[in-house]
Amino acid sequence: MLSFKDLPVKNKFEELFKKYVDGSLSREEYEKFLGLLDSDDSLAALDKELDKLWEHDNNQESEVAVPISTAKKSARQFVFWGVAATILIVLGFTSLGIFLQNSSSGFEEYHTEFGEVKELTLPDGSEIKLNANSSITWDKAWEAKGKRQIVLTGEAFFDIQSLPGKIPFVVETGEVSLEVIGTSFNVDNRSEKVAIYLDEGRLNVHLKDSEIDVIKMMPGDKVQVDSETNKIVKETNTSLINSASWKNGILNFKDMKLSDVLIKLTDIYGKTFVCENQALLDIDLYLGVPFANWDTVKQVLSLSLDIEFIEKEDTVEIKRL
Amino acid sequence: MFSLWAMSLLSVMDVNALDLKNSEEMYLIEAIDKISRDFDVYFTFDKALVSGIKVNYDKNAVNVEDAVGTVLKKTTLTFKLINEQFLIIYKNDEEGLKSLRSMSKHLDKLIREEERAFNKQAVLTRMI
Numbered sequence: 001m002l003s004f005k006d007l008p009v010k011n012k013f014e015e016l017f018k019k020y021v022d023g024s025l026s027r028e029e030y031e032k033f034l035g036l037l038d039s040d041d042s043l044a045a046l047d048k049e050l051d052k053l054w055e056h057d058n059n060q061e062s063e064v065a066v067p068i069s070t071a072k073k074s075a076r077q078f079v080f081w082g083v084a085a086t087i088l089i090v091l092g093f094t095s096l097g098i099f100l101q102n103s104s105s106g107f108e109e110y111h112t113e114f115g116e117v118k119e120l121t122l123p124d125g126s127e128i129k130l131n132a133n134s135s136i137t138w139d140k141a142w143e144a145k146g147k148r149q150i151v152l153t154g155e156a157f158f159d160i161q162s163l164p165g166k167i168p169f170v171v172e173t174g175e176v177s178l179e180v181i182g183t184s185f186n187v188d189n190r191s192e193k194v195a196i197y198l199d200e201g202r203l204n205v206h207l208k209d210s211e212i213d214v215i216k217m218m219p220g221d222k223v224q225v226d227s228e229t230n231k232i233v234k235e236t237n238t239s240l241i242n243s244a245s246w247k248n249g250i251l252n253f254k255d256m257k258l259s260d261v262l263i264k265l266t267d268i269y270g271k272t273f274v275c276e277n278q279a280l281l282d283i284d285l286y287l288g289v290p291f292a293n294w295d296t297v298k299q300v301l302s303l304s305l306d307i308e309f310i311e312k313e314d315t316v317e318i319k320r321l
Numbered sequence: 322m323f324s325l326w327a328m329s330l331l332s333v334m335d336v337n338a339l340d341l342k343n344s345e346e347m348y349l350i351e352a353i354d355k356i357s358r359d360f361d362v363y364f365t366f367d368k369a370l371v372s373g374i375k376v377n378y379d380k381n382a383v384n385v386e387d388a389v390g391t392v393l394k395k396t397t398l399t400f401k402l403i404n405e406q407f408l409i410i411y412k413n414d415e416e417g418l419k420s421l422r423s424m425s426k427h428l429d430k431l432i433r434e435e436e437r438a439f440n441k442q443a444v445l446t447r448m449i
C-alpha cells in the first residue's frame with residue numbers, strides 16, 4: 001500500500017491542495033504543502049487544480065446562475081407587469097372618475113340665438129322658458145350637493161318644481177342671487193340691470209355687495225336692481241302681461257322711450273340701430289306686438305310712428321317719413 | 322204738431338241720456354288701458370298722439386273694434402287690428418295710409434306664408 005511519502009510530488013500536491021481547499025490541512029501538512037509549491041511538478045499540479053477549481057466554480061456558478069438569472073428575469077417581468085397593471089388600474093379608475101364626473105357633475109349649458117325662444121325641462125322637473133339671446137348653466141351635481149343652482153345671462157321665465165326635502169333652488173344673475181321655493185317668476189338681466197317679477201310663490205332676493213341683506217317678494221311684486229347705480233326699485237301689484245308678456249309670445253313695452261325699446265330689440269333680434277334724430281329717440285312709445293319676426297315689429301313701428309327703417313345686413317337706420 | 326215735436330225731442334233726449342249712462346268720459350290713454358284689460362288686447366302707438374284727448378268710453382261695447390272705434394270717433398286718429406289681439410293707433414292722414422298699405426302688404430305676405438305652411442303640414446299629415 002502506498003503511503004503519502006511514496007506518492008509522486010504531483011499527486012502529493014494534489015492531495016494536499018484538496019485538503020487546503022477543504023480547510024482540513026494540519027500544521028504539518030500545511031508546511032509540506034508550502035514546501036511542495038517550489039517544485040515544478042507542484043506548480044503544474046497547482047495550475048491543473050486551479051483550473052479544475054475554476055471550472056468547478058464556474059460550473060457551480062452557472063448551475064446557480066441560471067436559476068438566479070431566470071429568477072431575476074422573472075422578478076423583473078413580475079415587477080414590469082405589476083407596474084403595468086398598476087398603471088392600467090390607475091388609468092382605468094381615472095377614466096371612470098372623469099366619466100362619472102362628466103355624467104353626474106359639472107355644468108349643463110343651454111342658450112338661445114337672436115329671435116329664438118326655447119322651452120326647457122330641467123332634470124328636477126322645473127320648467128324654464130328662455131328668451132332670445134340668453135343662456136343658463138345648470139349644476140348637474142345638484143342631487144349630491146342638495147342644492148339646485150342656475151346661472152342666468154339674459155332673460156328667462158322659471159316655473160320651479162317643489163321637491164320633497166325642500167331642496168333649495170338658487171338663480172345667480174349679475175349682482176343678484178335668488179332663493180326660490182316652489183315659484184313662478186321672470187328674471188331679466190340685461191344692460192347692467194336685473195328685473196325680477198314674481199308670479200307665484202315666494203322669492204328671496206339677495207344682493208351682493210349691498211347693505212340690504214334680503215328683499216322678500218310676494219306674488220305681483222317686481223324688483224329692479226341697477227348694478228351701476230345700486231338703485232333698487234320695488235313695485236307691487238304688477239302683472240305678468242306688463243312684466244313678462246314675452247312668455248306668452250307677446251312683446252309688450254309700456255310708456256318707454258323709443259331709445260330704450262331699441263335697446264330691448266337689439267337684445268332680442270341682434271340688430272344695431274342708427275338714428276341721428278334725437279327727438280325721434282325721445283318718443284314715448286307703447287308697443288304691443290306678437291313676439292314674431294323682426295319684419296312684423298318693423299312694420300308696426302313704421303305705421304305707428306311715421307318712420308322708416310333702412311336695413312343693411314344687421315344695421316338698421318331709422319328716419320322720419 | 323207741437324206734440325209730435327215734443328215727442329221727438331224727448332226721444333232724442335232719452336237716447337242722449339242713455340248714451341251718457343252707458344258711456345264714461347275719460348282720457349284716451351285711460352280708455353286704451355281699459356280696453357287693453359277688458360278685451361285682452363295690445364296697443365302700439367306714440368304716446369304724444371293720444372295725450373290730453375278726452376273721449377267717451379262705451380261700457381257696453383261688445384267687441385274690441387266697437388270699443389276702439391267709439392273712443393277714436395271724434396279724433397284724427399284711426400286704428401288697425403291684427404290677429405284679433407294687436408291694435409295699432411296712427412294718424413288718419415296720407416302718411417298713415419302709406420304706412421298702412423306697406424304694412425298690409427307685409428302682413429298679407431306673412432299670412433300667405435303661414436297658410437302655405439299649414440296646408441303643407443295638412444297634406445303631410447294625411448299622407449302619414
